Amino acid sequence: MLILKPGQALNLWHKAMLAQVRDDDPDLTTRQMAILLTVYLDPPPHTVRGLAAQLEVTKPVITRALDTMGIMGLVARRRDERDRRNVLVQRTVDGAEYLQRLGDLIANEAIETA
Amino acid sequence: MLILKPGQALNLWHKAMLAQVRDDDPDLTTRQMAILLTVYLDPPPHTVRGLAAQLEVTKPVITRALDTMGIMGLVARRRDERDRRNVLVQRTVDGAEYLQRLGDLIANEAIETA
DNA sequence: CCAATTCGTTACGGTTCTGGAACAGTATAT
DNA sequence: ATATACTGTTCCAGAACCGTAACGAATTGG
Numbered sequence: 607m608l609i610l611k612p613g614q615a616l617n618l619w620h621k622a623m624l625a626q627v628r629d630d631d632p633d634l635t636t637r638q639m640a641i642l643l644t645v646y647l648d649p650p651p652h653t654v655r656g657l658a659a660q661l662e663v664t665k666p667v668i669t670r671a672l673d674t675m676g677i678m679g680l681v682a683r684r685r686d687e688r689d690r691r692n693v694l695v696q697r698t699v700d701g702a703e704y705l706q707r708l709g710d711l712i713a714n715e716a717i718e719t720a
Numbered sequence: 721m722l723i724l725k726p727g728q729a730l731n732l733w734h735k736a737m738l739a740q741v742r743d744d745d746p747d748l749t750t751r752q753m754a755i756l757l758t759v760y761l762d763p764p765p766h767t768v769r770g771l772a773a774q775l776e777v778t779k780p781v782i783t784r785a786l787d788t789m790g791i792m793g794l795v796a797r798r799r800d801e802r803d804r805r806n807v808l809v810q811r812t813v814d815g816a817e818y819l820q821r822l823g824d825l826i827a828n829e830a831i832e833t834a
Numbered sequence: 835c836c837a838a839t840t841c842g843t844t845a846c847g848g849t850t851c852t853g854g855a856a857c858a859g860t861a862t863a864t
Numbered sequence: 865a866t867a868t869a870c871t872g873t874t875c876c877a878g879a880a881c882c883g884t885a886a887c888g889a890a891t892t893g894g
Contacts, residue, residue: 608724608728608732608830608831608833609830609831610722610826610827610830610831611827612820612823612824612826612827613823614722614827615822615823615824615826615827615830616757616760616761616819616822616823616826617761618722618826619736619753619757619822619823619826620754620757620758620761622733623750623753623754623757624754624757624758624774624775626750626754627750627751627754627775627776627777628775628776633749633750633751634750635747635749635750635850635851636737636740636741636747636748636749636750637741637747637851639733639737640734640737640738640740640741643730643733643734643737643738644734644738646730647730647731647734653871653872654871654872654873655870655871655872660738661738661741661742662741662742663741664852664853664854665871665872665873666852666853666854666872666873666874667851667852667853668872669872669873669874670850670851670852671851674850674851689860689861689870689871690859690860690861690871691859691860691861691870691871691872692860692871692872693871693872693873705730706726708729708730708733709726709727709729709730709733710726712724712726712729712730712732712733713724713725713726713728713729716722716723716724716729717722717723717724719722749880749881751881767841767842768841768842768843769840769841769842778882778883778884779841779842779843780842780843780844780882780883780884781881781882781883782842783842783843783844784880784881784882788880788881803840803841803890803891804841804889804890804891805840805841805842805889805890805891806840806841806842806890807841807842807843
């Protein structure tokens with residue numbers, strides 16, 4: 607249970623967005639970020655179809671986002687050997703570190719938020 | 721002064737991103753969102769050059785984002801009559817409502833965040 | 835009054851994302 | 865065996881974004 611007034615929420619959101627824009631890494635799109643967080647915060651397994659359903663987007667959106675974030679090293683793909691039609695989306699060390707930094711960043715800015 | 725642990729921050733970020741992706745409106749890019757929040761939360765006046773400097777991006781990035789968000793009705797442009805080289809970025813009723821909804825959304829999800 | 839500066843915009847070529855449709859591969863059911 | 869269903873990927877044309885560079889308009893300084 608966390609108390610956060612709308613004005614505080616916007617200030618926090620603002621600072622986090624600014625930090626994302628200013629750092630040198632290319633920005634993730636909103637959809638990519640939503641996929642990344644779902645993979646790391648929701649319990650596995652994660653499939654393309656499942657992610658598409660949860661985000662309410664089409665499957666090619668997931669495939670392309672996994673392509674991009676795979677190149678970045680933020681997620682990995684593996685075929686499901688029990689049903690070889692499925693692709694299992696897996697976490698990576700780099701992805702875990704990336705999100706850990708993001709969490710720390712937001713938390714630190716929250717402390718300074720009026 | 722607001723206490724927010726990194727894990728809570730990520731959960732909150734996740735929910736907010738999911739809500740953004742699932743609604744029907746097209747997603748703003750990270751840069752567009754940063755510009756929008758700066759215009760509404762930082763004291764005016766806001767110029768293209770000033771926004772570019774604060775976000776550490778090039779001027780065309782600001783121009784293009786203002787074009788897009790102008791069409792969406794989220795911001796407006798006006799020439800500065802005191803120095804007609806400048807363009808002043810102004811708030812709109814629609815933009816204010818948009819951010820108010822965003823703030824409420826994040827705040828509501830914060831309450832439910834473990 | 836003319837040159838130099840500053841402002842925002844536009845033009846360029848390239849990359850990435852978008853939705854919709856078609857696709858090959860795998861599994862299931864008859 | 866054959867048809868059907870399901871998964872993830874690829875293809876397509878269109879739209880949006882990117883950084884760099886050039887640009888016209890407005891102001892300032894000599």
